[in-house]
Amino acid sequence: MQEAIILVGGKGTRLRPLTNHTPKPLLGVAGSSFIRHQIAKLMDAGVGHVVFATSYLASLFEEEFKDFSQDLVISYAVEEVPLGTGGAIRNAARLLHGTSPDAPVLILNGDILSGVDLPTLLERHEERAADVTLHLTRVPDPRAFGLVPTDGSGRVLSFLEKPKTPEECVTDQINAGCYVFRRSVLDAIPADREVSVEQETFPQLVAAGRRVYGHTTEEYWRDLGTPLAFVHGSADLVTGRATSSLVGPPSEALIHPTAVVDPTSRVTGGSTIGPHAVIGPHVVVDRSIIGAGVVVAEDARIHESVVDHDSSIGRASLLREVVVGCHAHIGADNELPAQLRLSCGIRIPAQGVRVSGTAAACPTVH
Numbered sequence: 001m002q003e004a005i006i007l008v009g010g011k012g013t014r015l016r017p018l019t020n021h022t023p024k025p026l027l028g029v030a031g032s033s034f035i036r037h038q039i040a041k042l043m044d045a046g047v048g049h050v051v052f053a054t055s056y057l058a059s060l061f062e063e064e065f066k067d068f069s070q071d072l073v074i075s076y077a078v079e080e081v082p083l084g085t086g087g088a089i090r091n092a093a094r095l096l097h098g099t100s101p102d103a104p105v106l107i108l109n110g111d112i113l114s115g116v117d118l119p120t121l122l123e124r125h126e127e128r129a130a131d132v133t134l135h136l137t138r139v140p141d142p143r144a145f146g147l148v149p150t151d152g153s154g155r156v157l158s159f160l161e162k163p164k165t166p167e168e169c170v171t172d173q174i175n176a177g178c179y180v181f182r183r184s185v186l187d188a189i190p191a192d193r194e195v196s197v198e199q200e201t202f203p204q205l206v207a208a209g210r211r212v213y214g215h216t217t218e219e220y221w222r223d224l225g226t227p228l229a230f231v232h233g234s235a236d237l238v239t240g241r242a243t244s245s246l247v248g249p250p251s252e253a254l255i256h257p258t259a260v261v262d263p264t265s266r267v268t269g270g271s272t273i274g275p276h277a278v279i280g281p282h283v284v285v286d287r288s289i290i291g292a293g294v295v296v297a298e299d300a301r302i303h304e305s306v307v308d309h310d311s312s313i314g315r316a317s318l319l320r321e322v323v324v325g326c327h328a329h330i331g332a333d334n335e336l337p338a339q340l341r342l343s344c345g346i347r348i349p350a351q352g353v354r355v356s357g358t359a360a361a362c363p364t365v366h
Contacts, residue, residue, distance in 0.1 A: 002047045005092045008110035009055030017325035025110040030237035037244040045118035053088040055079040086195030101184035109177035113233045115219035125180040135178035136214040137221040145174035156212040235270030235287045
């Protein structure tokens with residue numbers, strides 16, 4: 001039986017306020033929690049047992065899957081203190097069912113949307129008799145990432161910190177957050193202390209001459225750690241640029257059957273409309289996520305934004321690249337600046353915020 005570990009212990013601080021009460025992997029993406037898209041991908045690859053390496057709001061993962069009835073065993077490894085990526089993997093390994101030292105174990109980061117073919121990744125790992133195989137992807141600008149140069153056979157040469165100058169950009173290959181470990185290598189990670197696989201485990205294996213390989217692909221890849229990336233990832237699943245067996249045929253929008261959308265409104269760009277949401281007349285929702293129970297009044301325009309559950313957007317308000325926390329109220333005729341994040345429960349009166357034009361009332365935010 002193929003086994004896997006998913007790292008889901010992070011606090012998702014870059015996505016606040018969405019993650020104030022919900023772990024990042026449990027946020028809704030293209031109609032399902034993101035973790036369910038990952039589970040579906042693992043099951044499609046033949047995985048029969050997955051261990052969640054949890055920490056932040058750990059009990060919510062068990063709540064999410066309490067009625068999970070598909071042919072997959074789920075275990076939960078909770079970190080009592082922060083253990084880093086390597087420590088989290090080692091902590092989760094104690095719950096794996098297999099005992100063979102050569103068995104391959106898949107490891108996935110819980111915030112990466114990827115089109116990598118997992119069976120092919122496993123095959124390449126076995127063919128090379130690798131100790132560790134890393135999925136690598138190429139990015140146009142690698143300066144925000146750790147670099148992973150390889151030789152002609154794919155063997156990893158080194159792990160380089162984020163480059164500061166163009167001369168340090170020796171490759172455009174980066175760590176894509178998906179690995180295959182030989183079980184014995186996984187078990188050799190020090191237990192009960194903080195360990196970084198990126199800064200400690202992988203460099204030590206390369207320095208020791210162990211068989212560490214990269215599997216570089218051109219498939220879809222996106223880190224969902226920021227609000228805009230999160231919105232784009234969801235939209236890409238809906239439009240078919242990215243794929244998941246939980247999403248139907250490519251579409252301009254994914255609208256829950258219980259949602260009400262006025263026929264004069266336009267929902268486009270891979271937007272999702274959650275359960276019991278109400279979209280009023282002449283509204284534009286483009287490449288956005290509208291949560292459960294959200295009410296959007298007439299003539300509002302929402303672009304590349306997230307409106308969390310049970311919030312309301314007033315008439316003729318404009319949101320562009322904005323995050324609205326749950327139970328918030330945005331009054332009529334507001335124009336919210338890009339990159340704005342509004343906390344859960346916040347209330348902005350009519351004409352409280354504008355970033356263009358001459359009509360500007362003094363903001364009164366409660």
